[in-house]
Amino acid sequence: MTTGRRPHTCVFGLGWGDEGKGKVVDLLCPAFDLVVRFNGGANAGHTVCVGDETFALHLLPTGVLHDDVIAVIGPGVVVDPIALIGEMDALAARGVEVAPRLRISDRAHLVLQYHKVEDQLAEQAADRDSRIGTTARGIGPCYADKMRRSTAVRFTDLLHEVGLDDRVAAIAESRRAALCATYGDGGVIDVESIVKDVALARERLRDNICDTTRLLHESADGGGTILFEAANGMLLDIDHGTYPFVTSSSTGPHGIGVGAGFPPTWVGCAIGVAKAYSTRVGSGPFATELCDDIGDRIRKRGKEFGTTTGRPRRCGWFDSIACRYAGRLGGVTDLALLHLDTLSGFEEVGVCVAYRYEGETLTTPPASASVLEAVEPVIEFMPGWCEDLQGIRNFDDLPQNTRNYIDRIETLVGVPVSIVGVGPERSQTIVRGRLADMIDLKRLGPATHVTQ
Ligand code: IMP
Numbered sequence: 001m002t003t004g005r006r007p008h009t010c011v012f013g014l015g016w017g018d019e020g021k022g023k024v025v026d027l028l029c030p031a032f033d034l035v036v037r038f039n040g041g042a043n044a045g046h047t048v049c050v051g052d053e054t055f056a057l058h059l060l061p062t063g064v065l066h067d068d069v070i071a072v073i074g075p076g077v078v079v080d081p082i083a084l085i086g087e088m089d090a091l092a093a094r095g096v097e098v099a100p101r102l103r104i105s106d107r108a109h110l111v112l113q114y115h116k117v118e119d120q121l122a123e124q125a126a127d128r129d130s131r132i133g134t135t136a137r138g139i140g141p142c143y144a145d146k147m148r149r150s151t152a153v154r155f156t157d158l159l160h161e162v163g164l165d166d167r168v169a170a171i172a173e174s175r176r177a178a179l180c181a182t183y184g185d186g187g188v189i190d191v192e193s194i195v196k197d198v199a200l201a202r203e204r205l206r207d208n209i210c211d212t213t214r215l216l217h218e219s220a221d222g223g224g225t226i227l228f229e230a231a232n233g234m235l236l237d238i239d240h241g242t243y244p245f246v247t248s249s250s251t252g253p254h255g256i257g258v259g260a261g262f263p264p265t266w267v268g269c270a271i272g273v274a275k276a277y278s279t280r281v282g283s284g285p286f287a288t289e290l291c292d293d294i295g296d297r298i299r300k301r302g303k304e305f306g307t308t309t310g311r312p313r314r315c316g317w318f319d320s321i322a323c324r325y326a327g328r329l330g331g332v333t334d335l336a337l338l339h340l341d342t343l344s345g346f347e348e349v350g351v352c353v354a355y356r357y358e359g360e361t362l363t364t365p366p367a368s369a370s371v372l373e374a375v376e377p378v379i380e381f382m383p384g385w386c387e388d389l390q391g392i393r394n395f396d397d398l399p400q401n402t403r404n405y406i407d408r409i410e411t412l413v414g415v416p417v418s419i420v421g422v423g424p425e426r427s428q429t430i431v432r433g434r435l436a437d438m439i440d441l442k443r444l445g446p447a448t449h450v451t452q
Helices: 021-031 081-093 113-125 139-148 154-158 165-184 191-208 214-221 256-258 292-300 321-331 371-374 401-413 435-437
Strands: 010-013 036-037 044-050 051-055 069-074 101-103 226-229 267-275 279-280 314-316 332-336 348-357 360-361 374-383 417-419 429-431 448-451
Touching: 010 371, 021 044, 021 226, 021 267, 021 417, 021 429, 036 214, 069 214, 069 332, 081 191, 101 191, 101 214, 113 139, 113 165, 113 435, 154 191, 165 191, 165 371, 214 256, 226 332, 267 321, 292 314, 321 348, 321 401, 332 435, 348 371, 348 401, 374 401, 401 417, 417 435, 429 435
Parallel strands: 010 226, 010 267, 036 069, 036 226, 069 101, 267 332, 332 417
Antiparallel strands: 044 051, 044 448, 279 314, 348 360, 348 374, 417 429
16 A cells, blocks of 8 residues: 555455445446456356446456446456356447456466356255355356366466367366266266357457456556455355355455455455345355344345345344454455445344354354354344435434444444445445545446445
8 A cells, every 4th residue: 555545445245245345346446447356256246237227247347337447357266258258248238348448367267167067966966954055157166176277277278278179178078977977967068069168268358368467566566556356255255254155265355365466465445345234145054044024024125136046145133243253354444334224114123242152152253164053143132213214325314223233333343334325326325434535426426336
């Protein structure tokens, strides 16, 4: 971070994904020169509204909608080229040409059809308790190939590997045999069409592939400012999340070094995004889950259905233990607390302040998923509010009970709430403190909004 310049900034999720990171990135983009994705793949998702039209983005960084921003897909992302081309074409059909502003790392890995097939077959074959509930986008199998090395395909290979098509055909063939042996079904792998996908990726994305690591370093050296957009959520992190019910990448600011080739020590601002309640899709422990009418009401009011898979999201009270843990892992400097409007109309609102397990009080999440599954949340209830918050633009105009709720979360998590979300539109946001300098809501206008 250099004095007088905006700090390079990371936006990351403090939960199990779907916190609304896309909306926060969208608000911040005009203050940055580059926006970078550094982890995950098409398992992420945000809904983008351009004018009257709504569509989902999974791989393109949210910032790609801002004309002046260069969008970067870093080395740590696993990219399904066919899905990416689909997103680029869908935007182009609506008059948004992203190709000239998109850079894909030559070190990033390709997700191919056999990864997706393997993801699906492994999930189907697992028994109910061990099923992860993946998005079936081939993320885990592609990262496994990356670690295995000999069966990995990177973007640089599209440009430089002589005989790549033959190698891909051989990998696809052997994957089919392996899947047949394991699951009795690998026949859906179509070797010829996979080789065609690779050819299409080469033809369509060739001009977008470059050394993004060098690009980021040179941009920072020249005074450019960079916004890093983490995908998924800290509680889904491969090392620190609710393992094994996690994704396969590093999902917070700590992933920037690995996934973007950019020193995390150069990043001066880490904005952690959380909803005013908790949600989770897929399997895994969820201490504050509400499997009752209240959970249903939150789901309905918050439109909590997955962008990537359409699955209903599990809903529960805000979990300050999980949120504080996630924030500390990411060195969070500011909180963005979204969806406050969704909680309007509840007589009381709950916040988890500790876990109880076998007579002990826990103030950080345990490593074991089965222990976390068994903890009892200690919920503190606070008076709710019934006012509609969506038209409120000043923090001081929020109902007293809403402000009390925000203050309590600030105290429990230990970080200032700098962004408050009171509705899905860009304009339905209250910005406080030092971030007010980075986010100019008036300049952004109402035309485009992003939700997750
Ligand atoms: P995978 O990333 O598709 O392997 O899925 C692993 C777990 O992470 C599953 O429970 C998914 O539902 C969850 N997951 C992955 N990405 C996201 C996301 O962006 N939002 C919410 N859940 C996600």
